[in-house]
Amino acid sequence: MGYDAREFKRGHASVAVGSRAGGYIVEHAAFVDFVLHLGDSELPLAASERNSLAMLAAVPHAFLDEEAVYGEGWRVVPPVAQSDWPVLETTPRRLREALETARTVLWRHAGPVGITAGDLIAVEGEIDAVLVCLQKAEAAGVSVNVTYVA
Numbered sequence: 001m002g003y004d005a006r007e008f009k010r011g012h013a014s015v016a017v018g019s020r021a022g023g024y025i026v027e028h029a030a031f032v033d034f035v036l037h038l039g040d041s042e043l044p045l046a047a048s049e050r051n052s053l054a055m056l057a058a059v060p061h062a063f064l065d066e067e068a069v070y071g072e073g074w075r076v077v078p079p080v081a082q083s084d085w086p087v088l089e090t091t092p093r094r095l096r097e098a099l100e101t102a103r104t105v106l107w108r109h110a111g112p113v114g115i116t117a118g119d120l121i122a123v124e125g126e127i128d129a130v131l132v133c134l135q136k137a138e139a140a141g142v143s144v145n146v147t148y149v150a
Contacts, residue, residue: 052101
């Protein structure tokens with residue numbers, strides 16, 4: 001009944017977080033494995049935690065044709081041209097809240113999730129770097145886009 005991260009191992013992954021105020025590329029595959037897919041777990045979570053994690057799980061893969069889907073404070077914008085890719089669009093505040101929820105859940109459920117100490121530290125560093133990017137976007141008053149490639 002636990003969450004087995006080995007099901008989600010994809011090797012190399014890049015998560016792009018960007019706005020007109022700047023961007024950041026997450027290069028550690030554990031971020032995709034343990035942050036974007038944390039909502040797939042069967043962990044006992046509050047409804048608000050599941051809601052935040054649902055947004056992270058909706059971050060689209062850049063090379064897949066995603067449908068336009070949405071949730072509270074976010075939406076996936078499908079590609080509009082052949083050279084385009086789908087992105088999750090949200091406010092910096094909403095993404096920050098989701099990442100902080102993921103961080104809390106990972107620390108509280110590190111054992112059942114199966115994250116190693118090294119991966120947890122790497123994910124922490126990546127979340128911190130994305131939060132700096134989000135601060136810049138929030139200060140500029142612009143939305144952020146997120147997509148990933150694995």
